[in-house]
Amino acid sequence: MHFQWYPGHMTKAKRMMQENIKLIDLVIELVDARVPISSRNPDIDELGKNKARLILLNKSDLAEDKWNDAWSEYFREKGFSVVKVNSKKGGGIKSINGVIQEACKEKIERDRKRGILNRPVRAMVVGIPNVGKSTFINALAGKACAKTGNKPGVTKGKQWIRLNKNVELLDTPGILWPRFEDQAVGLKLAFIGSIKDEILQTEELAAELVTFMNKNYPGVLESKYNVEEDTDPYGMIARIAESRHCLVRGNELDTEKASVLLMDDFRNGRLGRLTLEYPDAY
Ligand code: G4P
Missing domain, CATH: 1.10.1580.10 (Conserved Hypothetical Protein Ylqf; Chain: A; domain 2)
Incomplete structure (x- = not known):
């Protein structure tokens, strides 16, 4: 079985991601809990180096829970904060703010030592298409989301959602591509519906x-x-x-x-x- 991909916007998306990543403290990376490795982008670790990292095992409702736990452990051992979520039903969402604070505690401490108090953590959601990024942002921000608008010193046009006094989230997620040249990865992504059926x-x-x-x-x-x-x-x-x-x-x-x-x-x-x-x- 051969998969065709259309990588037209990949370079642009990656460039945007590189720009946006400079503005943030924390990368919130969504993966599909059914395929936590195949649904990752191969460049994300390089792009996100020196940032605090949070992995969300999204669609955890569709994956076996014993494996969700095993994958959580796997990523924790690699130094990521991890939360199992079901963005569609809101499962795991309540714990996110606490986990963000915990994931960024070194940065908060650094700020404190430099006399910077109460500067909110800035975060951005990233992931491959269809992994649930928009659903997650809506679930986390809810109806109360107030856009903070442009801020001095921040690239014009960026919109930040203030989640609470401690956290601001970039309103547009970073879209990244999976390891599409690997046929085994392509097959699993086709199973879960990330690759359009018409081309298969x-x-x-x-x-x-x-x-x-x-x-x-x-x-x-x-x-x-x-x-x-x-x-x-x-x-x-x-x-x-x-x-x-x-x-x-x-x-x-x-x-x-x-x-x-x-x-x-x-x-x-x-x-x-x-x-x-x-x-x-x-
Ligand atoms: P994206 O921004 O990363 O591209 O993904 P998006 O939020 O559009 O979500 C893609 C699909 O995945 C949506 O389904 C969404 O409802 C579903 N989804 C997101 N999070 C979860 C989750 O935690 N569990 C489950 N079971 N599904 C989730 P859709 O088929 O496009 O629409 P619909 O079924 O909601 O109508």
Whole structure:
């Protein structure tokens, strides 16, 4: 399976990110809890060096909690602050302000020693497309978000959201690209729906997902769709089509429709909470 990407705006996005990062104390990096490594940008550690770092395992509601905990531990050992969040439902959001203060305590202490008191921490949200950046900013800022407007000394046009007296957040997230040249990464991002379906063959993708499920979550498809085991992924898709009455012209199996249904069920958590990569491999 080959993935095509359209890296047209990548250079511009990276340049903007480099500019914005100069203005901030803390990088809040969102990753997808189902694929915490594949949904990271390869340059982010270089871009974010010398900044306080917070990783949010977003969409944690869709990933297995034991792996969410294992990944939290993995990133903590690497020196990141970590929070499991569900931006859509607000899970974990309340703890964020406290964690930001903790993540920036060295900077706050440095300021204090230099006689600078109560300067708010400035933060920026970054992540690859579709990881939940806008949803997170809305959940964190809520309705009360008051834009602070331009400030002297700050690049014109930047908007800061004052979260409270201690924290200001850049209102536009930094969009970064994943390790798109790696086909294994591309496949996982296609599973979770980060790559547009139009550029992929749905049946081929669904067959890859069946193969993954058979290996890592045996029995789940069988019980969800009430079908017999089938080691051939295309055979399994046909069984799902049969079981769900996906038919064309009356009685022919519509495997394309079954593939769309399977991908949709997977992406929306209807196959259960599933994690696609595990810390021991990294
Ligand atoms: P982005 O800015 O990083 O590109 O991502 P965005 O916030 O647009 O979110 C992408 C999709 O992910 C949205 O779904 C959003 O609702 C969903 N999402 C964000 N955070 C979470 C989370 O913690 N858990 C779950 N389950 N979903 C999350 P969508 O399909 O585009 O829209 P809709 O389903 O909300 O209508």
